[in-house]
Amino acid sequence: PPMIKLSDYQAPAFLVRHVDLKFCLHPTATRVFSRLECVPNTGKSAFLLNGEELQLISVEIDGKPLADDALILTETTLEIAADALPDGDFTLCCETEINPEGNTSLDGLYMSKGMYCTQCEAEGFRKITFFPDRPDIMATYSVRIESDEPVMLSNGNPTASGPGWAEWHDPWPKPSYLFALVAGNLVSYDDSFLTMSGREVGLKIYVRPGDKHRCEYAMDALKRSMRWDEQVYGREYDLDLFMIVAVDDFNMGAMENKGLNIFNSKYVLASAEIATDRDYELIEGIIAHEYFHNWTGNRITCRDWFQLCLKEGLTVYRDQQFSGDQRGHAVQRIDDVKMLRARQFREDAGPLAHPVRPEEYIEINNFYTATVYEKGAEVIGMLRTLVGAEAYERALTLYFQRHDGQACTIEDWIKVFEDVTGTDLAQFKRWYSQAGTPRISVKEDWDGNTYMLTLTQKTDPTPGQPDKQPLVIPVASGLLGSDGTELHSTEVLVLDKAEQTYRFEGLPEKPIPSLFRGFSAPVIVERKISNAERAFLLANDTDPFNKWEMGRAYALDLLSVLATDAESTIEPDFLNAMATLLEDQTLDPAFKALALSLPSIEDVMDAVRQGGGTPDPMACYDALSRLDTAMAGRMKGTIEQIYNALDNDGPYTPDPQAAGERSLRGRLLGLISRLEPNVETAMRHLAHADNMTDIMQALPLLIRAGRPEAKEALGSIYESWKHNDLVLDKWFAAQAMATPPEHAAEAVAQLTEHPDFHWKNPNRFRSVIGVFAMANVAGFHRADGAGYKLLTDWLIRLDPVNPQTTARLAGAFETWRNFDDGRQALMLGNMQRIADLKGLSKDTGEIIGRILE
Ligand code: DPP
Ligand code: ZN
Numbered sequence: 001p002p003m004i005k006l007s008d009y010q011a012p013a014f015l016v017r018h019v020d021l022k023f024c025l026h027p028t029a030t031r032v033f034s035r036l037e038c039v040p041n042t043g044k045s046a047f048l049l050n051g052e053e054l055q056l057i058s059v060e061i062d063g064k065p066l067a068d069d070a071l072i073l074t075e076t077t078l079e080i081a082a083d084a085l086p087d088g089d090f091t092l093c094c095e096t097e098i099n100p101e102g103n104t105s106l107d108g109l110y111m112s113k114g115m116y117c118t119q120c121e122a123e124g125f126r127k128i129t130f131f132p133d134r135p136d137i138m139a140t141y142s143v144r145i146e147s148d149e150p151v152m153l154s155n156g157n158p159t160a161s162g163p164g165w166a167e168w169h170d171p172w173p174k175p176s177y178l179f180a181l182v183a184g185n186l187v188s189y190d191d192s193f194l195t196m197s198g199r200e201v202g203l204k205i206y207v208r209p210g211d212k213h214r215c216e217y218a219m220d221a222l223k224r225s226m227r228w229d230e231q232v233y234g235r236e237y238d239l240d241l242f243m244i245v246a247v248d249d250f251n252m253g254a255m256e257n258k259g260l261n262i263f264n265s266k267y268v269l270a271s272a273e274i275a276t277d278r279d280y281e282l283i284e285g286i287i288a289h290e291y292f293h294n295w296t297g298n299r300i301t302c303r304d305w306f307q308l309c310l311k312e313g314l315t316v317y318r319d320q321q322f323s324g325d326q327r328g329h330a331v332q333r334i335d336d337v338k339m340l341r342a343r344q345f346r347e348d349a350g351p352l353a354h355p356v357r358p359e360e361y362i363e364i365n366n367f368y369t370a371t372v373y374e375k376g377a378e379v380i381g382m383l384r385t386l387v388g389a390e391a392y393e394r395a396l397t398l399y400f401q402r403h404d405g406q407a408c409t410i411e412d413w414i415k416v417f418e419d420v421t422g423t424d425l426a427q428f429k430r431w432y433s434q435a436g437t438p439r440i441s442v443k444e445d446w447d448g449n450t451y452m453l454t455l456t457q458k459t460d461p462t463p464g465q466p467d468k469q470p471l472v473i474p475v476a477s478g479l480l481g482s483d484g485t486e487l488h489s490t491e492v493l494v495l496d497k498a499e500q501t502y503r504f505e506g507l508p509e510k511p512i513p514s515l516f517r518g519f520s521a522p523v524i525v526e527r528k529i530s531n532a533e534r535a536f537l538l539a540n541d542t543d544p545f546n547k548w549e550m551g552r553a554y555a556l557d558l559l560s561v562l563a564t565d566a567e568s569t570i571e572p573d574f575l576n577a578m579a580t581l582l583e584d585q586t587l588d589p590a591f592k593a594l595a596l597s598l599p600s601i602e603d604v605m606d607a608v609r610q611g612g613g614t615p616d617p618m619a620c621y622d623a624l625s626r627l628d629t630a631m632a633g634r635m636k637g638t639i640e641q642i643y644n645a646l647d648n649d650g651p652y653t654p655d656p657q658a659a660g661e662r663s664l665r666g667r668l669l670g671l672i673s674r675l676e677p678n679v680e681t682a683m684r685h686l687a688h689a690d691n692m693t694d695i696m697q698a699l700p701l702l703i704r705a706g707r708p709e710a711k712e713a714l715g716s717i718y719e720s721w722k723h724n725d726l727v728l729d730k731w732f733a734a735q736a737m738a739t740p741p742e743h744a745a746e747a748v749a750q751l752t753e754h755p756d757f758h759w760k761n762p763n764r765f766r767s768v769i770g771v772f773a774m775a776n777v778a779g780f781h782r783a784d785g786a787g788y789k790l791l792t793d794w795l796i797r798l799d800p801v802n803p804q805t806t807a808r809l810a811g812a813f814e815t816w817r818n819f820d821d822g823r824q825a826l827m828l829g830n831m832q833r834i835a836d837l838k839g840l841s842k843d844t845g846e847i848i849g850r851i852l853e
Contacts, residue, residue, distance in 0.1 A: 001842040002049065006306040006359045013045045013133055016139040017089075021129070025116055025147035025183055026098060026392075027101040030109065034129045036092045036139075045317060047080040047092075050126035050133040053108070057095040059130070061292045062086060078130045090280060093128050103127070104760060104801045113208075114250035115184030116149065118261060119255060122305055122364045125176035128582025134305045136407040136592035138173035142427060149183035151206065155258045157240045162349040170258055173405060175301050180257030182206070182245045189215035193223055193237070196230045204238050214269040217654060218244065218283055225288040227704040228322050233396060235295045244268060244287075248725055251762055251804045252368070253812040254286050256293035263290070266726050266763060272652035274727050278661035279692075280547035284326065289319040295400065303407040303443075305364040309356045309432070310413055312368075315374020327656040330544035331590045337519045337545070340378065343370035344522070348437045350814045352853045357432040361847040365804050371435070385520055386428070387421050388769060395420040408570045428472040435462040438471055440495070441465075442527040448508040450488055451479065453513060454683065456499040457523075463853065472496040476520035479511035484540035487511050492520065512536060513535045517543040531557060535577045544591060551577070551595050552603075555627065560607035561614065562623035569708055570627060582635055582642065589646070590660030593667045598624055599779045605818065614820050621741055621778040625674070632671040643668040643681075652691040659693075666697035683709055696730060700738035707841040725763065728756055733767040737775045745786035748772045752794070759798065760804045769794045773812035781810070781819065785826035792830040795844070796837060803841030810834065810847045828852075 020035040038047070056073060059066055061084065070084030080092075096187035102112040108127025109118050118124065126133040143154040146165045155178070156170025188204040189212050195201060205215040205221060222244070229235040239259045247835065250264040267286045270279060296318065297311035301331040322334035347353060347370050356376045358367055384392040399416045406412075410432050416424050436459040445452040455475065459468035473495040479488035488511065493502050504511070512533060516525060531554055538550040555576055561568050581587065581595055599607075601624060605615035646665040648658065672681045679701055686698035695717070702710035712730065732751055739747040751757060752767050758764045773780045773791050780787035791812060816827040834840065835848050 001361055001362050001845070003360050004305075004358075004364075009043050009304055009306075010528045012134065012137055013040070013042050014047050014132065015041045016132065016137050019131075019139045020143075022144045023143065023146065025100075025145065025149065027111060028099050030098050030100055031092075032096045032098060032129045033101055034092075034094045034096075034131070034681045036094075036131070037089065037367075038092055038371065039089050043431075044082050044085075044087075046082045047085060048132065049078045049080075049130040050076060050123070051078050051096070051130040052076050052127050052156045053098065053103070054130065055097040056125070056130070057097060058093075059095075060093045062090050063093075064246055076126075084597040096129050097844050098128065099681065102316075105804065106251050106762065106802060108803065109181065110249070112247050115182070115186070115208075117182045117184075117245065118180050118257075119251065119262065120179050120257070121177040121255060123177070125179055128179075131176055133176050134304065134511045135175035135301050138175055138301070138405070138407060140173055141168075141170045141179065143168045143181065144591065145171075145181065145183060149185065151182070151184060151186040152186075153180075153182040153206070153243060153260055153792045154246065155180055155260050157259075159789075163843060170239075172258060174258050174298060175407065178298055178301075180254070180255070180260040180262055182247075182260065182262065186245070187212050188243075189219060189360070191223065193225075193242075195225050195236045197236060199236075200241075202241045204241065204243045206243060207265070207269065208246075211246065211269055214271045214274065217270045217275075217280060218268045218287055221284040221287040222291060224326065225291040225322065226282075228288070228325065229292060229295070229318075229329050229793070232321070232325075233295070233318070235292075235400070237294065237550055238299070242291075248763070249761055251802070253282075256290040256297055258294070258298050260506045261290045264763065265728070269726060270654070272654075274721075274724060275604075275654075275661055276693040276696050276730075277654060278657070280654040281323070281327070285319050285483045286365070289315055292318045292322070299405065300400070300403045303409050304362070305367070306357055306359065307409050307661040308364075308367060309372045309376035309379075310410055311406060312373045313356065313380055314413075316377035317380040317698055318375050328588070329587075330591065331594065331660070333518055333545050334591075334594050335376075335547050336374075340370070340374045342602065344374045345437050345524070346602070346815065347371055347657050348375070348435060348462070349460075350815050350817070351463060351853060352811065352847070353435045355433050355465075358722050359433075362808070363843045365843055366846050368384075368806055375522055376732075381472060382431070382474050383417060383428065384426075385476065386472065386494065387417060387423075391417075391421050391654045400535060402462075419454050427470075427712060430469055430471050434459065434468055434471065435465055436468060437458055438473065438521075438523045440473070440475075440525050440527075441517075442513075442515065442525065444513070449506065451504040451507050451511055452501055453493075453504070454501045455478070455493075455495050455501065458498070463850070470496060470498050473521045473523060475515060475576055476517040477502075478514045478517060478543065479507070480514060480537070480542075481511060481542060484536075489788070490517055490543070505595070514541050514543055514546050516546075518545045519549075523660060530552070531571065531573065533823045535573055538577050539580065543812045544765075548595050551581070551712050556603060558615075559604045559620070559627055560611050562626055563604055563620045564611070564613050566619065566622065566626075570630045575631060577637065578631055579635045582638055588658070588660060593660065593664040593770050596664075596667050596671075598628060602815075605777075609818060611711040615818070616820070617778040617781040618741060618783075628671065629674040632674040635671065636675065639671050643672060650761060651704045652693075662693050662697075669697055670701065673705070677705070683707075692727075692730070693731055696734065699734050703735060704740060706740065725761075729763050732757070732764065733775075736768050736771040739776065739779065741776060741778035741782060743778045744772065744844075745782060745790050748776075748779075749790055759794070760801055762802065765794075765805060766797065766809070770809050773809060781823060783822065785830070788826050788830045792833055795834060799834075799837070799841050799844050800839065803843035806841065807843035807847045810844050810851075813851055814847075818849065 016036045018037040022033040023030040070081045072079040100109045100111045107124040143165045145152040152166040154168035159169045160167045186206040188206045191203045193201045245263045246265040246268040254263040296314045395417045438457045438459045441456045443454040475493040478490045481487045534550045534554040541547045604620040608615040682698045684700040689695045
């Protein structure tokens with residue numbers, strides 16, 4: 001398959017001003033009639049339309065059929081010869097037939113449990129009709145749907161309807177990837193919103209009958225998002241109606257189609273009994289994310305797919321700001337950084353590393369990555385730190401003013417900041433083009449009066465980028481005195497050379513630095529700190545992020561030793577520091593839960609590698625168990641006391657305060673269970689649970705302990721919830737994740753035999769195969785290769801059905817070079833099995849190809 005390159009971008013030869021679509025829906029033979037109002041753009045040339053898996057019935061220009069020799073039809077394109085086109089504007093009418101039921105890729109128009117729905121980002125519209133399917137073609141759309149389905153929806157405002165038909169009109173020009181259609185037996189949960197200028201907007205969440213009572217939280221999150229975007233960014237909603245539809249078969253989390261967001265049901269439906277606190281938090285964040293796209297993505301879109309971060313980085317940044325405002329910024333920041341490190345740093349350090357704005361791709365769906373999204377958001381956060389909150393606000397106002405209705409580039413985005421601040425951001429812009437995570441080394445000097453801090457930056461080579469340039473790195477720093485007072489409050493140092501020294505004069509004593517406060521840049525700080533200094537900062541830093549960070553660094557230091565020498569002793573100072581933290585009355589429970597948690601097994605494996613070793617996943621797993629057990633032993637009495645005090649008899653509420661208390665209680669339950677071979681506290685926790693959060697805190701502990709009661713609990717949850725897919729997903733995931741690594745592969749293989757393992761459903765596939773490969777790390781990496789074989793067998797089966805989901809999970813092999821020779825050989829052999837497949841999708845082929853390169 002061809003490599004698409006940013007440097008090859010050419011403006012479209014023709015624009016489309018308006019699109020009329022008529023759908024006669026049928027499960028296996030849907031007719032699509034399109035009428036495109038086309039306008040020449042770059043001079044006389046052939047008109048290239050995309051089209052895949054379409055049956056062409058007829059095509060006409062200005063009402064006249066085209067001669068056969070005026071058309072070239074391939075598997076993926078329809079080309080109309082230049083001399084068959086009139087000079088000036090023309091109308092192109094096309095009739096095609098498609099098969100929604102046969103479309104298992106969940107891209108284009110497909111069916112989910114009898115309901116018609118669409119997914120067009122990035123290139124799904126071409127599976128619906130012939131169209132120049134690229135985001136720089138923005139058109140208004142009028143849509144007519146004909147079918148027997150009770151509900152028929154499309155973008156924009158409803159204009160007319162009758163028995164068996166409905167018409168919609170979207171007045172805002174949009175790219176084809178934002179087109180959506182839904183038809184089925186749905187009910188709506190309704191509300192309304194009064195915008196800042198006093199317009200009333202109807203809000204509707206469409207779900208299947210029976211799910212209506214699970215929409216309240218999503219609706220509340222939507223209204224808070226709408227208000228927040230008005231108050232913080234001055235953005236008002238622009239249609240009479242905003243709709244969300246929940247769909248069970250969906251490749252992504254959700255999709256921001258204009259006026260008609262389509263969501264994976266797991267990010268809409270919530271009630272105490274089916275959703276955990278984490279689910280509520282994700283629903284809130286994703287509802288906000290998709291809603292915020294209305295301005296950052298829809299009104300201002302991307303010129304081409306290389307600019308994906310223009311909408312995604314900014315929209316993630318905005319949803320993180322929103323969630324921080326709703327739930328507290330310290331905890332939000334820690335969660336965001338944990339995720340950034342777990343996914344983006346790992347991506348940046350391996351064969352799939354790519355810049356925030358990639359320069360080439362084979363399949364764009366493979367670039368909906370942590371780098372584009374999460375690092376893209378970090379880059380915006382740094383920009384805001386560097387220019388200041390006030391200039392950021394002016395730049396955004398100018399961005400909306402200048403580019404509304406346009407398809408833009410990162411150059412447009414940067415220019416807005418340059419114009420507002422009068423500074424040259426050429427060097428800053430390297431964050432968009434240079435892949436890899438910078439490593440910062442730190443040197444300190446103290447002469448009795450002046451403290452000198454020397455920072456050096458270095459970025460390792462990444463695929464295709466051997467030489468790296470210095471970046472502009474904001475270093476938010478404070479200095480502490482030995483008694484814990486702040487000698488120098490937070491200041492943003494700008495590191496924009498390979499090495500720089502910063503001087504602080506007139507200090508009474510040699511300070512202790514607190515660097516990269518709030519994680520002010522997505523970098524790896526390589527600073528040798530003693531554990532005594534870590535303990536000091538853990539106790540005294542005024543910056544909550546660094547407070548947490550120091551506990552994490554301390555734990556990682558101990559864990560990497562434990563993972564290489566199981567006999568080594570655990571420093572009591574660490575355990576004492578954790579005990580002090582637990583008892584600290586000034587810390588909020590959600591923060592405490594994070595600070596008392598241990599790093600992930602992958603973090604431990606990375607720490608072992610940084611120390612020059614080759615990590616053994618099982619030894620890392622055991623190291624974590626041992627440290628956890630030691631913490632539990634040290635804090636025994638206090639944990640039980642606080643655990644009991646946190647027992648809340650009131651009804652479940654999903655608010656951040658209650659969720660924070662539950663998360664601390666869950667962490668304490670985990671610790672208590674380390675000391676109880678019969679996990680009796682976890683048993684009681686489960687027996688008393690009246691909500692899914694409590695169930696999912698206790699259940700994995702029973703499964704891990706191998707208790708017969710786990711089987712009973714799983715059986716009774718199954719009996720109560722076998723008709724609820726979201727609960728069943730959790731039921732599968734808990735087993736795939738918590739089964740002890742020694743026999744996880746067998747347990748997961750057995751789960752795939754379960755009659756409810758509907759492997760063509762992405763949520764179900766991910767909750768068994770995905771969770772095993774990504775969240776049962778030691779089990780997946782078992783030395784005999786059973787985990788690799790299991791994943792590979794299933795990827796081979798899924799690829800012809802759903803290439804997008806297959807390619808994504810194939811990323812589980814991205815760290816293969818971090819392991820010992822034996823595991824490397826096993827992973828290589830399995831990847832080779834995939835690479836050798838006849839008819840392998842270009843999605844999976846690209847990912848495996850890049851990992852093997
Ligand atoms: N729906 C995906 C998102 O919102 C892709 N745009 O990020
Ligand atoms: Zn998005």
